[in-house]
Amino acid sequence: MSLLPPDPVRRGAIVCAFLAVSGLYFAHTYLFAPVAERAESRRLRIERLEESNQDAGRAAALGDRQLEERLGLYRERIASLEALIPADEEVAALLDAISDEERRAGVEMTMMRPDPMEPGDYYDRLSYQVSVRGDYHSVGSFLTAIASLERIVAPGDLVITPLTPPTGDDESEVGSILASFRIRTYVATPPAPAAPPDSSARNGDAQS
Structure with missing residues (x-):
């Protein structure tokens, strides 16, 4: 028994509808779905990168504060030591x-x-x-x-x-x-005296 009607017009319409649905299915399955999956994977990766950057920024800010605190303590100790050294x-x-x-x-x-x-x-x-x-x-x-x-x-x-x-x-x-x-x-220790200007360079400038 034939599944398609004998009327050529109706049979053609059903075939066209079937082809359209099949095309949509294949387009969704083999074209749109992989693209959407890649886009979602890319979005998740970007979100993870942004979170990592934010975590790194917070860690860097915390590290900068700790470094500044340590430098401050170091400067205080150096100042205390230099106060004990006579001029x-x-x-x-x-x-x-x-x-x-x-x-x-x-x-x-x-x-x-x-x-x-x-x-x-x-x-x-x-x-x-x-x-x-x-x-x-x-x-x-x-x-x-x-x-x-x-x-x-x-x-x-x-x-x-x-x-x-x-x-x-x-x-x-x-x-x-x-x-x-x-x-x-x-x-x-007294600072080293400043080096005198290079007389040869000065003479060269004068000649030029």
């Missing part, structure tokens, strides 16, 4: 402060000889050979006072030589000693 013109006042501590501790300074300056990239190191005489407790107080000065002064290389033994039967009494040591401090 070049303050070295004389620092030596006067050491002399004041000598008198306050009741010791006698028998030598204070400067060593050659040791230049550095940022700070030059100054050192002095020092010898003081006094009883053990007075010398200890003097060394403690030097190490406690506001500016950085570090005593080291200490050598103690007994001078006189204790007198009497009092075991708490101590004799006189000679303490030889080196004190070190630092001063900021």
Whole structure:
């Protein structure tokens, strides 16, 4: 039994309708659907990229803040350290402060000889050979006072030589000693002088 009507006009209309529906199906299945799927996949990828960019931006902003905080702490520490380093013109006042501590501790300074300056990239190191005489407790107080000065002064290389033994039967009494040591401090390295202008370049400009 034929599924199509015998009328040629109706049969042609049904065939055309079938072909149209089939064309729409195939167009949707093999053309539109893959394109739509690719478009949706692309949209999702763009959304993920945008989210990743936003996350990266937030992380970068947080990292910038943390970096700024760390730099701020670093600058504060550097400033605190530089406040402890005497300026070049303050070295004389620092030596006067050491002399004041000598008198306050009741010791006698028998030598204070400067060593050659040791230049550095940022700070030059100054050192002095020092010898003081006094009883053990007075010398200890003097060394403690030097190490406690506001500016950085570090005593080291200490050598103690007994001078006189204790007198009497009092075991708490101590004799006189000679303490030889080196004190070190630092001063900021002066900036390098500016290079003079290139005379050959200047002469060349004048000739041109």
